[in-house]
Amino acid sequence: MSESSIYRKPVAFAVLATVVVLAGTIVTMAYPMLRPELHPKVEGLKPLSPLELAGRDVYQREGCVNCHTQTVRPLKSEVVRYKGNRAPEPSGQYSLAGEFAYDHPFLWGSKRTGPDLAFEGWIKPSKDWHYAHFEDPQKVVPRSNMPKYAFLRGNALEAAKVQASMRGLRTLGVPYGDADLAAVPAAVEGKTEMDALVAYTVSLGKAVNRAAAGGGDVDLEAPNPFATDVAAIAKGKTLFDANACSACHGDEAQGQEGVAPNLIDDQFLGASPDLPDAAYFAMIKGGSDAKKALGRPGVPDGGMAAFGGDLSDDDIWAIVAWLRNQKAHEAAEGHPGGH
Amino acid sequence: MNDYRYDYQTVQGFILSAMFWGVVGILLGLLISVQLWAPAANFAPYLTYGRLRPVHTNGLIFGLGAGAIFGLFYYITMRLCKRPLLFPRLARVQLWLFNAGIVAAAVSLLLGQTQSLEYAELEWPLDLAIVVLWVMLAVNVFGTILKRREEQMYVSLWYIVATVITIAILYIVNNLAVPVSLGKSYPLFAGVNSANVQWWYGHNAVGFLLTTPILAMFYYFLPKSTGLPIYSHRLSIVAFWSLIFAYLWTGAHHLVYTPLPDWIQTLAIVFTMFLIAPSWGSVVNGYYTVGQDWTTMRSNYLTKFFILGITFYGLQTVQGPTQGLRVVSQLIHFTDWVPGHVHMGTMGWVTMIICASIYYVVPRINGTELYSEKLANVHFWLVLVGQLLFSITMWITGIRQGWMWKATDEAGKLKYTFMDGVIGNYPYWHTRTLAGIIFAAGMVVFVYNVLMTIRKGKAAQAAAGSAPTTVAA
Numbered sequence: 109m110s111e112s113s114i115y116r117k118p119v120a121f122a123v124l125a126t127v128v129v130l131a132g133t134i135v136t137m138a139y140p141m142l143r144p145e146l147h148p149k150v151e152g153l154k155p156l157s158p159l160e161l162a163g164r165d166v167y168q169r170e171g172c173v174n175c176h177t178q179t180v181r182p183l184k185s186e187v188v189r190y191k192g193n194r195a196p197e198p199s200g201q202y203s204l205a206g207e208f209a210y211d212h213p214f215l216w217g218s219k220r221t222g223p224d225l226a227f228e229g230w231i232k233p234s235k236d237w238h239y240a241h242f243e244d245p246q247k248v249v250p251r252s253n254m255p256k257y258a259f260l261r262g263n264a265l266e267a268a269k270v271q272a273s274m275r276g277l278r279t280l281g282v283p284y285g286d287a288d289l290a291a292v293p294a295a296v297e298g299k300t301e302m303d304a305l306v307a308y309t310v311s312l313g314k315a316v317n318r319a320a321a322g323g324g325d326v327d328l329e330a331p332n333p334f335a336t337d338v339a340a341i342a343k344g345k346t347l348f349d350a351n352a353c354s355a356c357h358g359d360e361a362q363g364q365e366g367v368a369p370n371l372i373d374d375q376f377l378g379a380s381p382d383l384p385d386a387a388y389f390a391m392i393k394g395g396s397d398a399k400k401a402l403g404r405p406g407v408p409d410g411g412m413a414a415f416g417g418d419l420s421d422d423d424i425w426a427i428v429a430w431l432r433n434q435k436a437h438e439a440a441e442g443h444p445g446g447h
Numbered sequence: 448m449n450d451y452r453y454d455y456q457t458v459q460g461f462i463l464s465a466m467f468w469g470v471v472g473i474l475l476g477l478l479i480s481v482q483l484w485a486p487a488a489n490f491a492p493y494l495t496y497g498r499l500r501p502v503h504t505n506g507l508i509f510g511l512g513a514g515a516i517f518g519l520f521y522y523i524t525m526r527l528c529k530r531p532l533l534f535p536r537l538a539r540v541q542l543w544l545f546n547a548g549i550v551a552a553a554v555s556l557l558l559g560q561t562q563s564l565e566y567a568e569l570e571w572p573l574d575l576a577i578v579v580l581w582v583m584l585a586v587n588v589f590g591t592i593l594k595r596r597e598e599q600m601y602v603s604l605w606y607i608v609a610t611v612i613t614i615a616i617l618y619i620v621n622n623l624a625v626p627v628s629l630g631k632s633y634p635l636f637a638g639v640n641s642a643n644v645q646w647w648y649g650h651n652a653v654g655f656l657l658t659t660p661i662l663a664m665f666y667y668f669l670p671k672s673t674g675l676p677i678y679s680h681r682l683s684i685v686a687f688w689s690l691i692f693a694y695l696w697t698g699a700h701h702l703v704y705t706p707l708p709d710w711i712q713t714l715a716i717v718f719t720m721f722l723i724a725p726s727w728g729s730v731v732n733g734y735y736t737v738g739q740d741w742t743t744m745r746s747n748y749l750t751k752f753f754i755l756g757i758t759f760y761g762l763q764t765v766q767g768p769t770q771g772l773r774v775v776s777q778l779i780h781f782t783d784w785v786p787g788h789v790h791m792g793t794m795g796w797v798t799m800i801i802c803a804s805i806y807y808v809v810p811r812i813n814g815t816e817l818y819s820e821k822l823a824n825v826h827f828w829l830v831l832v833g834q835l836l837f838s839i840t841m842w843i844t845g846i847r848q849g850w851m852w853k854a855t856d857e858a859g860k861l862k863y864t865f866m867d868g869v870i871g872n873y874p875y876w877h878t879r880t881l882a883g884i885i886f887a888a889g890m891v892v893f894v895y896n897v898l899m900t901i902r903k904g905k906a907a908q909a910a911a912g913s914a915p916t917t918v919a920a
Contacts, residue, residue: 115600118592122608125691129613132695132718136711137620137647145708146640165631169559171497181704183777185853189861205706208638213564216642216705220781221483223865246486251870255482255489255496269628276627280635 150206153315155282156308158295162270163308166260166301167215175221175254178214178312179203190227195318207315210282222254227313234327238306260302267293319416328402332385334422334429344430347423351415361434368412372435377404388428392419453539454525454532455812459901460542461518462805466894468510468549469798473890475503477883484876493557501568502556507793508566508656509577510549515801516610516660517545517584522808523603523667524588528595534587541583548576560630564645566652567621571632574622581618585611602683606663609691613655621648639706647698654694657797658760662690662729664804665757669736672749672807678735686728693722700771703780719771726764733757748820752803752827759795759834766791778853783872784845787838794834794886802826802893809897813904818896826892833886837879844875 114121140146156164167173180190182202187193192201203226208214232238240247243261245254271292274284296304334340348354348361356368363370369378376383377391377399390398393416415424482488482496489495521538525531532538552573561568569577588611592604621644624632636644666683670676677683699707699715733753737743743750766788769775779785810817817823851871854862 115605116598118589118595118600118608121600121605122589122612125605125609126612126616128688128692129609129616129695131692132697133616133647136696136699136714137644140643140708140711141636141640146643147637148639168561168563170492170495171500171559171561171563173563174497174500177781179705181777183704183853184859185855185861188855188859189852189865203706205639205708208641208706210637211641212633212635212637213562213641213645214638215563216702218565218701218781219785221869224781249866251866253483253486253869255486255491257491259491272627273631273633276625276633279625280633280637 145205147209148204148206149209150204150315153206153209155210155277155284155288156311158270158274158288158292159265159299159304159307160311161273161277161308162265162296162299162301163304163306163311164215165273166305167308170257173215173217175217175219177217177220177224178226179216180224180226186224190224191231192227192318194230195316197317200316200318204316207313210277212277212280212282222252225309225312227318229310229312229314230318232327233310234330235306235310236331237327237329238309239302242302242305257302257305260305261300263301265296265299265301265304267296270296328384328386330386330389332389332425332428332432334425335385335432337426337429340426341430341433343423344426344428344433347419347427348430351419353427360438361431362438371431372438377402379404385425385428385432388431389421389424392416392424392427393421451525451531454521454535457532457535457538457542458518458522459809459812460539461514461521461545462809462897464542464546464549465511465514465518465801466805466897468506468514470887470890470894471553472503472506472510473883473887475499475506477880477887479503480876480880480883484873484880492559498557498559501561502553504566505552505556505568506549508652509552511801512656512660512797513580514545514549515805516656517541517580519664519801519804519808520584520588520607520610520660523663524591524607527597527601527604527667528591529597530591530595532587533590533594537583538587541580541587544576544583545580548573548580551576555630558630562622562624562632562634564621564634565649567618567645567648569622570630571622571624571626572629574618574624577618578615581611581615585615601667602677602680602687603663603667605687606659606666609687610655610659610663613651613659613691613695617648617651617655621645639708642702642705643699643707643711646701647695650698650701651694653792657792658694659691661756661760661797661800664800665729665733665753668749668800668804668807669733669753672753672803673737673740673743673747675736675739675743678732678739682728682732686725686732689728690722690725693718693725697722697771700768700776703771703773703776716771716773719768723764723768727761730757730761730764748823748827749803749806752799752806755827755831756796756799756803759791759799763788763792763796778849779845782845782848782852783841783875784849787841787845790834790841791838794830794837798890799830802830805897809900810904813901813908815900815904815907818899818903822892822896826889826896829889829892830886833882833884833889836882836885840875840878840882844872847871847875 114124155161180186180192180202187201195201237248241249242257244256244258245252271289274289274292278284353361357363357371358368361371369375371388374380374382376387383402383404387402390402391412395412395415419427478488478494479496479499482499492498521532552569555570555573556568560570562570588607592600592608623635625635626632634641666677696718697715699711700719703712703716734757737750737754744754770779770784770788806817806823848868848871851863851868852865856862
């Protein structure tokens with residue numbers, strides 16, 4: 109065999125082997141790092157809040173990445189499954205490189221034993237759902253194989269630890285200011301790791317607008333945060349009037365024949381039974397487009413406008429609180445609203 | 448002090464350590480396989496799937512894998528350089544540091560200290576320890592090679608040198624981080640760049656911890672065990688250089704359809720396809736080597752380990768590139784197909800060759816014969832059946848799961864919920880646990896056989912009242 113003498117010269121051999129392995133290393137790893145396309149940032153990207161960051165640390169510590177991915181691929185069925193198809197901009201339908209600029213490291217994962225979580229903040233914005241789920245997953249999702257994380261409730265957050273994390277990330281270029289650090293103790297006061305993990309989970313995917321134009325992101329299990337809040341109920345009535353709701357639905361929301369339905373009977377969108385508060389919330393926020401998500405026919409083409417652009421979520425919940433109060437009031441008076 | 452006998456005890460120390468961590472890692476694998484279908488088997492906070500899975504992977508890659516690499520690299524280097532190690536004491540210190548490091552690594556992972564980077568989970572203090580261990584390996588291997596008494600460097604030494612250099616580069620770059628406490632750091636790289644660096648590392652950790660070192664063993668121990676010379680030296684040369692060249696371009700095939708720029712994905716896919724050629728260079732070389740006398744398959748119990756091992760390497764290196772193609776990746780990526788693929792490589796190729804190498808080395812170190820060839824055959828069939836059952840089960844359920852995720856009706860609505868897919872996994876996950884039990888049983892037989900061989904050697908020495916003889920290279 110007339111092989112070259114390099115197999116007799118270990119130093120030359122080692123140098124050549126190094127050069128050979130560096131070729132691909134430089135072209136596919138080092139060189140891309142110098143290009144802006146590996147450092148994109150979506151407009152308005154904000155670093156995680158102290159509570160969310162503490163939640164991300166918990167997410168890392170518990171190895172959530174072993175079972176959950178955080179990247180929605182641009183595949184039709186995947187976009188539908190993770191509700192990217194609600195996004196107003198086509199580019200928002202799947203995960204964008206620019207969403208992860210502050211992710212040290214990326215948490216895309218490699219295995220979906222559980223579902224992808226990249227858009228979780230849009231898909232399941234209900235914190236209550238997540239609290240219940242982390243506490244006892246099988247209670248919420250029968251036959252799920254996720255471990256229980258109830259113990260996180262017993263672990264209080266330490267402001268100093270969160271600040272250390274923020275300082276570490278700041279040296280890496282994540283824009284945390286002194287004011288952000290100073291705000292940490294107040295932000296994590298009395299909070300547990302469970303609060304942090306829930307806050308992080310519902311923050312996922314929020315850097316890009318993936319809200320349904322029609323309020324289709326309704327979580328029917330979401331409770332009304334102001335259900336029995338007297339001040340909110342009063343505010344709801346004011347808003348009901350101020351936004352001319354009564355013009356169609358009547359002064360007391362009893363509806364007007366042929367114009368708009370009664371909102372305080374036991375029906376909703378022309379069918380029985382009634383639906384939970386969140387359905388009313390969705391209809392107000394998204395207008396008639398939300399009906400499809402609610403699975404109700406209603407009037408063809410509908411006439412309900414979307415108020416999501418005009419009213420804050422809290423305002424909408426206040427209106428719902430007033431409607432429900434009104435309904436209870438009518439029931440107590442014993443004369444249901446006319447049809 | 449500087450003689451073969453002392454160094455062989457170090458080699459054997461690494462081998463026994465690797466076997467110990469191998470058994471621990473496999474038992475943890477069984478536990479996490481149960482946790483997938485029985486969530487009640489999670490014991491929060493320390494023994495949940497999320498914390499245990501990295502202990503399983505790191506325990507086997509760094510405990511079994513690196514332990515075997517350290518021990519067998521030293522053995523091969525000494526034989527091929529025709530001299531003892533240059534720094535025998537250093538190797539002995541390395542052995543103790545290695546075991547202490549694995550213990551610390553396991554504890555830190557159970558405490559939840561992790562960088563969340565696959566196969567680079569360990570936090571910075573342990574990263575530093577691993578760098579120290581690797582430098583110790585480099586110093587001894589390079590030193591011994593430089594002072595060798597055989598001018599020509601054989602193929603196995605090429606793979607050893609390439610392994611030592613490349614792992615050093617990969618490991619250091621991917622673990623660059625800013626520490627915020629003893630158990631927590633934030634990696635230097637972020638987002639899409641962090642993904643690209645991680646999978647450049649991740650794929651090449653497979654390449655240079657689970658491929659090139661195993662090829663070094665294969666090229667040395669196959670001819671040694673069978674007495675048959677490697678079929679083609681020229682093919683060895685071509686396969687070596689093209690393999691170590693092409694491997695480093697391919698990491699991004701783990702990121703197909705992610706937000707990573709398409710050109711990096713495509714380049715990786717192209718080089719992944721090319722990688723079939725050098726991989727099969729070694730496969731063909733292995734087959735033709737044994738092809739010089741196929742009767743050794745029957746007459747020599749070790750031949751089948753090497754032939755089945757290289758066969759799974761061949762299957763692995765065709766299946767892997769196929770998975771890299773976009774049309775395949777979109778279906779099987781993120782599903783249980785992937786653990787099926789990984790375990791064919793680790794159970795069928797890596798462990799098979801490491802075990803065969805240990806079967807070759809341990810009797811020679813102890814101046815005796817293997818305790819029982821019959822048990823070695825039992826070991827062989829158990830691990831073969833266990834691995835096949837494992838992989839095939841996972842491939843089937845992976846494809847099933849991928850289809851269920853994709854299935855839509857005419858209106859474009861999804862046919863199945865995510866939970867439908869999970870529930871469909873349960874019977875396959877049960878079978879996988881069974882497969883793991885069969886595999887683990889095989890490994891227990893292996894460990895028993897090796898320990899009894901050492902005992903037999905000791906008994907023989909005691910009877911003869913003399914030091915073990917060293918079998919010539």
